[in-house]
Amino acid sequence: MDPLFIFAFILMLLLFKLPNVEDDNYIRHKLGLFMGIFLFSFALQILKKxxxxxxxxxxxxLYNAxxxxxxxxxGYSIFTDLVHMESTKGFFEDLEFSTKRKVLMISLIVSSFIALVExxxxxxxxxxNNCGTVTVNDKN
Structure with missing residues (x-):
């Protein structure tokens, strides 16, 4: 999986407010991100194959997706923990999150965590070898 594609996808998803991260319905945020990343990574893997x-x-x-x-x-849970934990809350309050800055921070943390897992x-x-065999195109 290419983390750059995941980063761009999450960034676009959040910029179009799917899910809207300005409210505090974190369950909806997680479900929306889960479904979006699952479908996108599944489609991306099919295209690569x-x-x-x-x-x-x-x-x-399906397992990889x-x-x-x-x-x-x-990764999103790490972001919400960092925002609400007493020891890191002050740092995030000092950043004065605009919507775009918050979306960028979420996208960076989520895609970085996915890259770390990969x-x-x-x-x-x-x-x-993801194919299991080496393919040779012999047309002679």
């Missing part, structure tokens, strides 16, 4: 002519296993695609959506929700998985699991 089609482009590279890899075989697709639906179970693996679920993993990234869950990591995104954990890098950790790459380091620990060493899954270099």
């Amino acid at each position: 089609l482009r590279s002519n890899c075989q697709m296993r639906t179970q693996k695609l 679920l993993k990234f959506a869950t990591a995104g929700i954990l 890098v950790t998985e790459l380091v620990l699991l060493d899954d270099r």
Whole structure:
């Protein structure tokens, strides 16, 4: 998964107020982000597999989409914890969040957490070949 695409998607999603992060309905925010990241990462994986002519296993695609959506929700929870924790609340109050600054901060934290999960998985699991086989285009 490309964290840059995830960052751009989350940024656009929040700029269009899907979900509207100006209210305090955090459950709706998390559900909206979860569904958005899940669907986007699932579609992005399908496009990548089609482009590279890899075989697709639906179970693996769903698992990866679920993993990234869950990591995104954990990233959003970290943001809300940082905003409301007594030890970090003063720092965030000093920033004087405008809507765009808040959206940018959420997008950065969520996409960074997703990237951290992906890098950790790459380091620990060493899954270099996503297709399972090397494809050679021999047309001669």
